Amino acid sequence: MIGIGADRTQLREGGSMNLAALLADLGAELSPERVRADPLEVALYARDASMIEGRAAAVCFPTTTAEVQAAVRVARVHGRAVIPRGSGTGLAGGAVPVSADGVDPVVVVTTKMNRILEIDAEERVAWVQPGVLNLDLSRAVAHLGLHFAPDPSSQQACSVGGNVANNSGGPHCLLYGVTSAHVLAVEVVLADGSVAMLGGLDPDPGGYDLRGAFVGSEGTMGIATRIAVRLTPLPPTVRTLLVDFMSIDDAAAAVTGIIAAGLVPAALEMMDAPITRAVEEYVHAGFPLDAAAVLLVEVDGLPSGVDAAAATVAEVVAAHGARTIRVAADPAERALLWKGRKSAFGAIARIAPNYYLHDAVVPRGKLVDVLRQVNAIAERHGLAVMNVFHAGDGNLHPLLLFDRRHPGVVDRVFAAGKEIMEVCVAAGGVLSGEHGIGLEKRDYMGMIFSAADLDAQARLRAAFDPSGVCNPTKVLPAGSRCGDLQSVPEGAWV
């Protein structure tokens, strides 16, 4: 557990009076039951799914755009930062309440904004509030033969607003693309409390693609209050194959081989032996307990193409030494195989009390080499490691298992984590494929970007939020803004 923003001593004096005034103003705007400041309740929002902890002054649960505006304005008047939060499933600390000045921020939670506002089956568009859960949206449009394509493993719990903030992926983004490709328009409450509509339902809205800039901005550019998402037809044919290997190198080489054969499977997932055993003991899906690695390959589309792609997959994996190929016979078996994949993190809870889940992307051709190095790093630090990941797009997810009660282990976990990042970057990869930078990787940004690159990103952020009210200290390391930026007068160009 890391504490951030510890230097709050100067604020203790008079803090309670300020807090009372803040709560009174928030309560007047939202209604008192949607503003919480009880220490126990607020403590629940001190963390997200990462290992980082912060501290909030108050937590509010708006239900409308106007209430989000009010919360932002009140927080601002009281000199408090605003921390947008969806379901809190983020793994990079993006929703942890911290501020640059040590004043406890206000958390704005979107979970009460959970209505699907409109579904247009012909245009294949839905307008949703940000707190709608990812899987609920797909379920709500399934009877129309449609779905929301981004499918992070946390899709039962994560919100569409959170998906927008993190430009979330999931197994099927290999074919269907990440969240940005499925977001047409976003209504955003900006840091000054005004409302902007970014993007639009027409194909080329005028002006810059601010929608594209906002998606993946991790809550640092405002709070999404309404989102227009693209709905994708359910594929007429789906085939899911479970392939196992006696060597992890062969499995990784088979992944490269499948992509090199000109196929773009709907999903191409890999699990190593330890995680396969853990999952099998948890869900009993019939995963082979003695395999060094398994691949879960899904191809979808029209029947002839699916037959041909499945045959090619079978040929390629056989050529790379696959031991057995199991084809899901029906939707129930397919669902069971996917349940195994998506329950991986639940399965781990039975093995170790804590885990640290990594997220990095490397060129697919480097998978074999990087996996070897990741496992060697874990071994050097005396940590158990399991790998379950989106192999098709090179998106690694090494899991380091540990027990926080052992003295010094957290330091070893972070040291190993940093080395894993260095290995991935050295292989030509990036810091995150779908979890985001948040606080966790903020200080690693210099590994992949120059000072000038980071300055450009800081300019974009400053255009949206010049005074740094929204989710401060996240994504960009301190000092990303070059000195000359300060000389640009605000609003000078308009």
Place this chain on the structure above:
Amino acid sequence: MTSVLERFAAEVGPTGPVVAVGGRTQWLVGGPPLTTAREVVAPGGVVDHQPAEMIVRVRAATTVAELDAVLAEAGQMVPLDPDDAVHATVGGVLAVGHSGPRRLRYGPVRDAVLEIVYVSADGTLIKAGAPVVKNVSGYDLCRLLVGSLGTLGLLSEVVLRVQPVPLARRWLAGSGDPFQARARLYRPSSVLWDGTTTWILLEGHPGDVDAEAARLGPGFAEVTGSPPLPTGGRISVRPGQLRSWCAVRSPGSYLAEFGVGTVHLLAPSESAVASHPDPVTARLGAEVKSRFDPSGRLNPGRQP
């Protein structure tokens, strides 16, 4: 050793109005550039095509035809599909941001961009994104730059995501209703309508293309291709409103992309952009511009 990108950045320099020239095929989109601005040309050439990674690194002044030829050797493509691939450059297509007529299946051009190296207003080379197919490390400057008409930075080199060329490809034309035709198909590559005739492009496995063609019924027959896209102007309509939009226009005066909403006009008669940002969003856009290009020196005169 100075790289070609560094030489380009030096040529752009830190001062004075500059305009990036591609193939001049979309020169008037967003307004003509100021004639007093100094013309600069980005470097060209396909730098690195990695078929197994399904990515290609290409410099901005490369023509789309040249890129297409390199990718075709490996059975791959990036469906940029500009009207004039012989002259249009990759940088120009991305700066303008117009997607080709296969957007219905392959998505907008912005979704193909993985990395952009550009020259900023102060003459510095900046990298955004990375050459991997999935990446949320920092802000998505790439999508911001696509369609920015070079007003935020001058594109120098990009990494694009490539796709396999479909095994079969067939155009059909008929008098059937484009909405109904589209609803019968799984993922057509293009559905075009001029008020009288519907053209449909099917791509994929030959067996699927045959089956989809049969699903369209006897009202459709195979043709060699679509008519050329009219070049009188391009407007952006909500796909759900295309039917009512078309109902009050004379047939043959346009070609509309169903399911997408892009309409190509025969004669320039309406404004090029159908929707305008609300005042708050417009102010935000101006704020972005002022922070990326405080002196307004990049492609002055053009407005995305």
